[in-house]
Amino acid sequence: MQDLSLHILDIAENSIAAKAGRITVTINESRKANLLTIEISDNGMGMDNDMLRHANDPFHTTRTTRKVGLGMPLLSQAAEDCNGKMTIETEKGKGSTIKVSFQLDHIDRKPIGDIASTIAVLIAGNPEIDFFFELVRDDKDLIIDTAELKNDLGDIPVHSPDVIRIIKDTINDWLKQTNYGIE
Amino acid sequence: MPRLTINDLKKIKENQKSTFKLREGGYRAKITVHMGTCGIAAGAREVMTAVLDEISNSGAEDIIATTSGCAGLCAREPMATVEILSSPPVKYVDLNADKMKEIFKEHITGGTPVEKYAFVVGSETTY
Numbered sequence: 001m002q003d004l005s006l007h008i009l010d011i012a013e014n015s016i017a018a019k020a021g022r023i024t025v026t027i028n029e030s031r032k033a034n035l036l037t038i039e040i041s042d043n044g045m046g047m048d049n050d051m052l053r054h055a056n057d058p059f060h061t062t063r064t065t066r067k068v069g070l071g072m073p074l075l076s077q078a079a080e081d082c083n084g085k086m087t088i089e090t091e092k093g094k095g096s097t098i099k100v101s102f103q104l105d106h107i108d109r110k111p112i113g114d115i116a117s118t119i120a121v122l123i124a125g126n127p128e129i130d131f132f133f134e135l136v137r138d139d140k141d142l143i144i145d146t147a148e149l150k151n152d153l154g155d156i157p158v159h160s161p162d163v164i165r166i167i168k169d170t171i172n173d174w175l176k177q178t179n180y181g182i183e
Numbered sequence: 184m185p186r187l188t189i190n191d192l193k194k195i196k197e198n199q200k201s202t203f204k205l206r207e208g209g210y211r212a213k214i215t216v217h218m219g220t221c222g223i224a225a226g227a228r229e230v231m232t233a234v235l236d237e238i239s240n241s242g243a244e245d246i247i248a249t250t251s252g253c254a255g256l257c258a259r260e261p262m263a264t265v266e267i268l269s270s271p272p273v274k275y276v277d278l279n280a281d282k283m284k285e286i287f288k289e290h291i292t293g294g295t296p297v298e299k300y301a302f303v304v305g306s307e308t309t310y
Contacts, residue, residue: 001224010223017252071220114228121231125216125250143186161239170187 001074003113004038010071011040011098012122016129018044020095022147023122023129027115028136029104036084036102036109043095052090075100082106116171119144120164127159135174142174211245212291215264219253225260226279233280234263237287246291259302265290276302 001007008025015023020042028037047055058073075098076086084101102109119133123146130147144167150158157163216222216231227250234248254262259276265286266272273296275286282300289297296304 006223006228009218009228010220013218013223013250013252016250069220074220117228117232120235121218121228121250124235124248125218125231145186149187161235164235165239167187 001078001110003111004078005113005115005118007071007075007078007110008038008040008115009118009121011075012118014071015040015042015044015096016126018042018046018096020044021129022132024132024134025119026134026136027112028134029112029138030136031104031138034104036104038100039097041095041097046092046094046096047088047090048092052088055088056086072098078102078110082109116168116175119171120168123167124159124164127157135171137178140178142171144171209245210247211268212247213266214246214248214287214291215251215266216248217252217254217260217262217264218250219257219260221253221257222260222262227261229280230261230263230278230283233283234287237284237291241287241292243292256302262302265296267291267294271304273304274302275300 001010004027008027012023012025022043024039024041026037026039028035028039030036055072056076058070072086072088079086079100079102083103083106086098086100088096088098090096115135119131122129123131130150131144132147133142133144135142146158149163153163214234216227216234218227218231231248231250238246238248251264254264254274256262256276261278263275263278263283263286264272265275267290273290275282275297278286278300282297286297286300289295
């Protein structure tokens with residue numbers, strides 16, 4: 001994975017596979033604390049103890065199409081490479097929360113990457129899921145809440161091309177204004 | 184706290200309310216981009232972005248794009264499956280944004296599968 005936006009897409013796809021109806025993604029960049037945290041939370045099927053124990057084992061996967069599962073180990077390693085860590089909170093039947101932290105200015109910290117594309121692809125490919133994205137940089141933040149948008153949009157689908165374009169433009173404008181991901 | 188709200192979307196609502204149909208159910212073509220860890224690492228997001236751009240450019244309302252997990256052929260990612268109503272699905276491998284755009288034009292709009300990028304025609308599993 002080249003950047004963190006791809007890791008986020010990957011972990012969110014796990015939530016989708018776990019049949020989540022609602023997925024919350026918070027990316028918090030604090031220059032004061034020199035800390036970058038990412039939290040991905042869902043109300044999917046969650047993991048039992050046995051599965052949780054193996055979540056970070058590359059040779060454990062729930063799928064039947066292949067014998068390795070690299071998504072979580074790769075993210076965990078990306079965090080550990082820059083004085084951070086990954087933690088998993090999960091309850092069978094209730095959902096899972098994955099938290100990762102990074103030393104913000106660590107030389108090995110991967111860049112955020114094209115987070116607007118990650119968000120656009122998630123919403124466009126899974127319009128039935130409610131996504132709540134929060135981007136925070138120091139005291140500024142941006143919220144994209146598709147449950148709210150869907151309500152307001154009425155009979156216009158949230159994944160219609162114009163809506164996706166506006167969501168993407170809004171994120172990219174905000175990133176530019178806050179110099180997000182750039183020191 | 185800035186929030187993307189309906190105010191930003193009002194214009195769309197005005198422009199589109201009369202013309203935009205609900206797509207659920209009544210689509211002609213479905214494109215599934217495989218988004219497992221392998222696919223994402225190989226560039227599946229760019230392929231999906233290309234699909235969304237092409238749908239937007241074409242103005243078509245009967246094409247849907249979605250994602251799925253790993254299909255078990257990680258070495259041939261990024262992959263996408265194209266299903267046209269009443270035709271067998273076609274699985275494409277080793278994709279990038281440019282190839283996806285070509286497939287969109289030839290197969291989804293034109294109706295002829297792009298054989299040089301196709302892995303298999305029809306439903307199959309590798310396990």
